[in-house]
Amino acid sequence: MYxxxxxxxxxxxxxxxxxxxxxxxxxxxxxxxxxxxxxxTVGHSLAAFSHxxxxxxxxxxxxxxxxxxxxxxxxxxxHSSALLGSLCVAHPVLKLLTxxxxxxxxxxxxxxxxxxxxxxxxxGKLRDLNMxxxxxxxxxxxLSSQCVDYLASEACGCKMPVxxxxxxxxxxLVRSVLTSKCGCMLSREEAGHVGTLVLKAFLLTVPxxxxxxxxxxxxxxxVSMKDKRVLDSSVCSGLLIETPEFHLTxxxxxxxxxxxxxxTALFSVSLSGDVCxxxxxxxxxxxxxxxxxxxxxxxxxxxxxxxKDGVGLVICQKVIHPALKQYLKENQVVAVERVGVAMMESLxxxxxxxxxxxxxxLSPAPYGSLKDLRTQHFAPKWFLHLIPEDSxxxxxxxxxxxxxxxEELKLACQTAERVxxxxxxxxxxLLGGGCTETHLSSYLRHQ
Amino acid sequence: MNRKxxxxxxxxxxxASVVKTFLGPIKSSKFIVDKRTYGSVLICSVVRLLxxxxxxxxxxxxxxxxxxxxxxxxxxxxxxxxxxxxAWSSAVLECLEQGVPLSIIVTLMSEGLNSCIEQxxxxxxxxxxxxxxxxxxxxxxxxxxxxxxxxxxxxRQIIETKTLGMSESYSCVCPGYVMSLCPEKAAIxxxxxxxxxxxxxxxxxxxxxxxxxxxxxSQNVRMVLESGNKRIxxxxxxxxxxxxxxxxCESLEEKCFLHNILIINQVTHAVLQAFSNITGAEIVTYLxxxxxxxxxxDVYLNYWGTGESSWRELDSRVPIVITAKGIHLVTVVLxxxxxxxxxxxxxxxxxxxxxxxHALLDNAVFPGSGVVELLCLSYLEKLGKEVKSSTKEFHxxxxx
Numbered sequence: 001m002y003x004x005x006x007x008x009x010x011x012x013x014x015x016x017x018x019x020x021x022x023x024x025x026x027x028x029x030x031x032x033x034x035x036x037x038x039x040x041t042v043g044h045s046l047a048a049f050s051h052x053x054x055x056x057x058x059x060x061x062x063x064x065x066x067x068x069x070x071x072x073x074x075x076x077x078x079h080s081s082a083l084l085g086s087l088c089v090a091h092p093v094l095k096l097l098t099x100x101x102x103x104x105x106x107x108x109x110x111x112x113x114x115x116x117x118x119x120x121x122x123x124g125k126l127r128d129l130n131m132x133x134x135x136x137x138x139x140x141x142x143l144s145s146q147c148v149d150y151l152a153s154e155a156c157g158c159k160m161p162v163x164x165x166x167x168x169x170x171x172x173l174v175r176s177v178l179t180s181k182c183g184c185m186l187s188r189e190e191a192g193h194v195g196t197l198v199l200k201a202f203l204l205t206v207p208x209x210x211x212x213x214x215x216x217x218x219x220x221x222x223v224s225m226k227d228k229r230v231l232d233s234s235v236c237s238g239l240l241i242e243t244p245e246f247h248l249t250x251x252x253x254x255x256x257x258x259x260x261x262x263x264t265a266l267f268s269v270s271l272s273g274d275v276c277x278x279x280x281x282x283x284x285x286x287x288x289x290x291x292x293x294x295x296x297x298x299x300x301x302x303x304x305x306x307x308k309d310g311v312g313l314v315i316c317q318k319v320i321h322p323a324l325k326q327y328l329k330e331n332q333v334v335a336v337e338r339v340g341v342a343m344m345e346s347l348x349x350x351x352x353x354x355x356x357x358x359x360x361x362l363s364p365a366p367y368g369s370l371k372d373l374r375t376q377h378f379a380p381k382w383f384l385h386l387i388p389e390d391s392x393x394x395x396x397x398x399x400x401x402x403x404x405x406x407e408e409l410k411l412a413c414q415t416a417e418r419v420x421x422x423x424x425x426x427x428x429x430l431l432g433g434g435c436t437e438t439h440l441s442s443y444l445r446h447q
Numbered sequence: 448m449n450r451k452x453x454x455x456x457x458x459x460x461x462x463a464s465v466v467k468t469f470l471g472p473i474k475s476s477k478f479i480v481d482k483r484t485y486g487s488v489l490i491c492s493v494v495r496l497l498x499x500x501x502x503x504x505x506x507x508x509x510x511x512x513x514x515x516x517x518x519x520x521x522x523x524x525x526x527x528x529x530x531x532x533x534a535w536s537s538a539v540l541e542c543l544e545q546g547v548p549l550s551i552i553v554t555l556m557s558e559g560l561n562s563c564i565e566q567x568x569x570x571x572x573x574x575x576x577x578x579x580x581x582x583x584x585x586x587x588x589x590x591x592x593x594x595x596x597x598x599x600x601x602x603r604q605i606i607e608t609k610t611l612g613m614s615e616s617y618s619c620v621c622p623g624y625v626m627s628l629c630p631e632k633a634a635i636x637x638x639x640x641x642x643x644x645x646x647x648x649x650x651x652x653x654x655x656x657x658x659x660x661x662x663x664x665s666q667n668v669r670m671v672l673e674s675g676n677k678r679i680x681x682x683x684x685x686x687x688x689x690x691x692x693x694x695x696c697e698s699l700e701e702k703c704f705l706h707n708i709l710i711i712n713q714v715t716h717a718v719l720q721a722f723s724n725i726t727g728a729e730i731v732t733y734l735x736x737x738x739x740x741x742x743x744x745d746v747y748l749n750y751w752g753t754g755e756s757s758w759r760e761l762d763s764r765v766p767i768v769i770t771a772k773g774i775h776l777v778t779v780v781l782x783x784x785x786x787x788x789x790x791x792x793x794x795x796x797x798x799x800x801x802x803x804x805h806a807l808l809d810n811a812v813f814p815g816s817g818v819v820e821l822l823c824l825s826y827l828e829k830l831g832k833e834v835k836s837s838t839k840e841f842h843x844x845x846x847x
Contacts, residue, residue: 060550065505074508187557227516274663319661322732329729330740338661402516404509 037093037127045091050120056083057113063183076404078183079411080112081105097123109418110177146447147440151430158439162427167199169429170420174198176432177416183408185401190230197235197396198413202420204237204394217421218392219346222413225378226406228399232378238387239343239350240395241336245382261369261389262312266347268355271337272319273299298359299324305361307331313373313386317344317355334373336384350388453543455506459536466530469493476791491791492798493526494518522801559830563823570819571811618781623770624718625751625778626711633765635709639748644688646743648719648730652693653710659732688746688769690714690722709748711769721776722746746771 033039055062056078066086067074075086084098084105097119105112126136150156162169174195178186186194205218223240225232273295285291303324306314313334314320320337328335339347348355351368372387378397398413400406423429430436468475469492479499480487490496497511510532518525535556542552628636651657689703691712703710723730726743751766768778781792806812813819 065509067505067508074505076505076509227520270661270663272659272661272663274658319659321662322659323736326729326731326736402512404512 035133037123037133041091042093043124043127045094046120046123049089049094049097050117050124052083052087053080053113053116053120056080057117058180061113061180061182075407076183077408077411078113078181079408080116081411082407084112084116108422110415143444146444150440150443158431158436159428160431162423162429164424164427170199170423171195173419173423173429174416177419178409178412181408181412183405184412185405186230186409193231194233194398194409194413195416197233198416199420201235201394201396202417204235205392205417207392208390218349218394220417221343221346221393221395222410223378223383223395223397224406224410225381225397225399226403227401230400230409233397233399234378235394235396236376236385237394238385238391239346239393240376240383240385240397241339241343242381243336243384261371262373263310264313264315264351264353264368264370265306265311265365266344266351266353266355266368267314267316267318267357268344269357269359270318271299271302271316271321271324271359273321273324296321296323300327302359302361303327303331303333305365307333309365309367311367313370315339315347317341334384346393347386350386350391350393352389453540456536456540456543458504458506459510459533460540461533463530463533463537465496466493466526466533469496469526470530489787489791492794493529495790495794521805523798523805559827562830563826566826567813567819567822570813570822572814574806574810574812618779621751621768621778621780622776623768623774623778624714624722624776625766625768625780627764627766628711629764631704632709632711633767635704635707636748636750636765636767638707639688639709641747641749643744644746644748646722646726646728646746647689647737647741648723648728648743649689649732649734650692650716650719650730651732652695653691653699653712653734654694654696657693688748690719692716692719718776721774722771725771725774743771 052064056064061078063076063078064083065074065076066083075082077083080101084102087098089095089098097116101112101116101119104115122140126140129136151159160169162173164170171192175191178184178191178195178198184191201220205220207216207218221239223242273292275291275295299321300323304327307328311333314328314336316335316337317339318337320335325335325337344355348368351370353368354366356366369389370386371389374385374387376383376385396413398406398410400409431439468477474491476489476491477496478487479490479496488495488499490499494514497514500507510529513532514525514529517528539552539556543549651659689708689710691710692714693712695710695712700710719730722728722743726746727740728743729741731737731741746769748767748769751768770776779796781789781796783789783792
């Protein structure tokens with residue numbers, strides 16, 4: 001029922017807009033425009049925007065190329081989030097419209113094109129009917145509340161309950177999202193395969209123990225494998241961190257023999273040996289004192305402490321100094337650097353530890369633990385596979401033919417994930433193929 | 448039909464006549480001339496053609512992406528792909544003119560492609576049969592000796608060296624790492640010949656100011672670190688070869704001459720890795736990190752092409768080869784008297800090498816001379832005739 005809620009938002013927005021100003025220019029005085037919707041330019045802009053959005057929608061939807069007229073990167077897409085993010089919109093009415101649709105997409109993850117098309121068509125109809133704006137707003141409000149009430153009621157004829165003990169309806173739901181975007185270039189078999197993976201990934205992000213106080217879903221990380229066969233995609237629990245092959249040879253000597261958990265240390269501070277920001281003034285260093293050597297010394301002592309404490313894996317958000325890496329490697333400690341800030345939250349959750357933000361370790365140090373550490377090879381890339389004791393993190397290795405198709409497929413998978421999450425909250429699906437829309441319109445006509 | 452709507456398809460179909468000249472046994476290379484600078488480039492492949500042409504339209508960009516993806520993954524078949532794209536665009540335009548809906552065109556074309564792929568499986572020849580008939584089968588590359596050697600180098604890494612000014616008969620394949628030394632270093636190399644040497648592998652520069660990637664220099668702190676000169680002295684007396692990925696500072700180079708240590712720089716990481724794998728030496732970033740785990744043993748150095756008195760190179764550099772027993776590294780030396788042909792020779796070599804690689808991976812090859820193409824054509828014609836003579840309606844999801 002999400003798209004009707006946002007229509008309500010739009011109706012409220014109109015009220016504000018229609019009664020008050022248009023935009024304020026930096027140098028000019030404020031301009032007050034009465035009845036901005038009646039302007040000719042609005043009609044043209046709305047018609048063009050409506051055409052763009054409608055031609056991307058549905059089973060006959062087609063792709064759009066977005067590019068700068070002077071050349072440069074071409075984005076090929078039919079996703080509303082990509083389209084609206086890249087279009088330069090000048091007219092204030094259109095700006096408000098695109099902002100509302102983008103807000104809808106960021107909240108619900110799906111239905112952007114439908115919302116945009118519906119809003120354009122409503123605006124167009126109201127312009128043609130030439131009635132006072134407040135009447136138009138009141139009509140829209142009444143219509144949307146009728147629809148929402150009907151859809152929420154027991155007697156609604158176009159919705160079906162979702163039974164989570166059977167996978168068929170969930171798979172169909174995911175497949176309908178994936179095949180709605182032609183830019184993914186999926187064959188039937190490929191859509192089925194990726195659909196199954198997305199569902200598996202979603203199930204892996206459902207937290208096992210509700211008792212631990214974790215209330216949200218976990219996260220699914222997408223590993224990009226462009227220029228590969230779609231059927232080679234796969235999903236696994238835990239986190240995959242890409243590493244160059246030469247770091248992995250001899251790093252994990254013949255696989256681990258013990259089954260005890262691995263102690264981990266997670267660093268958010270840079271271990272690259274550089275001196276921290278000195279600010280505005282100059283730093284005077286006495287002869288015979290080397291700042292770099294002093295910091296390196298501190299790093300090596302940190303390494304010694306970790307080896308003594310039995311740490312098996314060191315993860316750093318930023319760079320690790322080569323001498324420290326070498327020391328850790330010689331002492332059978334796996335070191336992973338440059339994981340980036342995006343993964344840090346999930347790493348904290350997986351290892352159950354805070355990130356260490358200084359070179360001085362407290363006692364006892366805030367180490368975490370992992371169940372297992374392995375290497376994975378998805379040609380031609382190599383990955384370190386971090387397997388947690390119990391966590392709702394998974395990695396989806398997504399393969400597609402080329403960059404364009406991969407970007408579209410990733411967006412489609414993220415949409416499908418969001419749709420599944422929302423279905424858990426509200427376990428109903430609406431009939432597709434235009435049935436719901438036709439049913440609702442006939443219901444409204446009979447009211 | 449609105450001509451304007453299918454501008455992209457029209458542009459693609461116009462490429463066919465250009466690409467056709469790159470196909471088949473009789474090829475014609477092209478020169479691309481820059482109107483502003485009047486510089487020109489010799490083009491023998493479709494990948495280089497697309498790279499050199501300015502393309503500020505969307506179709507050009509998409510085409511370039513597709514060809515680059517094929518090139519990156521398979522390194523072969525790019526010309527065929529471009530020709531097919533162009534030919535199919537003309538076919539699609541024809542169908543659209545006759546009013547066939549786009550979705551039907553797409554479905555039928557993919558079905559046709561899939562069933563052709565099934566049909567041609569019967570034409571494959573296994574690799575065992577090929578090795579015997581090597582001289583009978585027409586091949587793209589005229590370096591058959593190269594192919595024989597490639598058969599024996601599965602699992603090994605191949606790198607290249609290019610030499611200019613020599614005739615093509617000097618091209619060959621050699622295990623180990625081949626490169627050329629300046630005369631001063633050649634003098635050191637002479638003393639290191641024919642005996643087991645130690646090796647140290649450094650990824651980075653051997654200069655005072657070099658720092659590893661990710662190190663942020665503070666703007667207002669000037670550092671003077673102890674120079675590598677002292678460190679290098681620890682290797683005095685050993686027979687040592689050092690590979691450095693980047694540059695070396697002059698004072699260090701002089702010290703190396705003094706201590707009879709051969710330093711070779713601008714070595715790619717792949718070569719460092721190959722030597723690291725076979726000798727067990729760890730690759731380091733700074734000279735200060737070198738300890739007993741970082742020195743590899745049993746590396747050998749020799750002059751390359753000894754006895755070839757007519758060998759000469761620009762600015763009197765001497766070619767040597769450094770190798771270790773069982774190393775998975777092979778250097779291919781490509782020589783050509785013409786500079787503009789160098790790129791084309793290199794591209795041809797890699798295309799050939801990848802063809803062989805894929806053939807070994809699949810354990811099969813197709814015969815050439817258009818056999819595969821003719822089979823597909825006759826099969827599709829037969830299908831077309833069957834449909835015309837059939838009295839039933841043709842359903843789009845009929846599996847043929």
